[in-house]
Amino acid sequence: GENVEQHPSTLSVQEGDSAVIKCTYSDSASNYFPWYKQELGKRPQLIIDIRSNVGEKKDQRIAVTLNKTAKHFSLHITETQPEDSAVYFCAASSTGGYQKVTFGTGTKLQVIP
């Protein structure tokens, strides 16, 4: 089955700096890669996603890159703000039959004011 690794497990940045979270996946059949933000005790919220036919996608301060050959994908947050502090999960999914999503282990991001 799919295995998704995520690094780092914790990340502290100064407000205004950039944050980068990296993930690798193992199943070459995976073709959909969402990123979720989860605040303590709340549901995961989709913040951005990318499909395997695209190398990069940007939405305001958030961008995701995908290297399908190396099976790497990364989340980039620029101009970080204290409200960006949360746990971020990457995930990988492959279509066909039903869409099983495998989550990474999570990164706790702390933005220091």
Add this chain to the structure above:
Amino acid sequence: GAVVSQHPSWVICKSGTSVKIECRSLDFQATTMFWYRQFPKQSLMLMATSNEGSKATYEQGVEKDKFLINHASLTLSTLTVTSAHPEDSSFYICSACRRGDTDTQYFGPGTRLTVL
């Protein structure tokens, strides 16, 4: 649109009792629903996938006789934790996929289960 609710939001029960958690898609038809379990400071672990009108598919290591899943309609799936024990205490989250959009998962708010 695409709102998913869960009920209850939290529950405390005694060891040995059963607890039922409901997951509803409020404004769309959910052909597929997923149940996850999340222990403190850990990731979401998929327990099972439920398709309306058919038996749930359980992940390896998840006991289907302990975690009963019923997807009775296109808007409702239930998870029953039978004979709950303290080690079942966790945050249970469901998600639902809209018909025709099989990639995007809409998550419920989660249910905090505490077994005494």
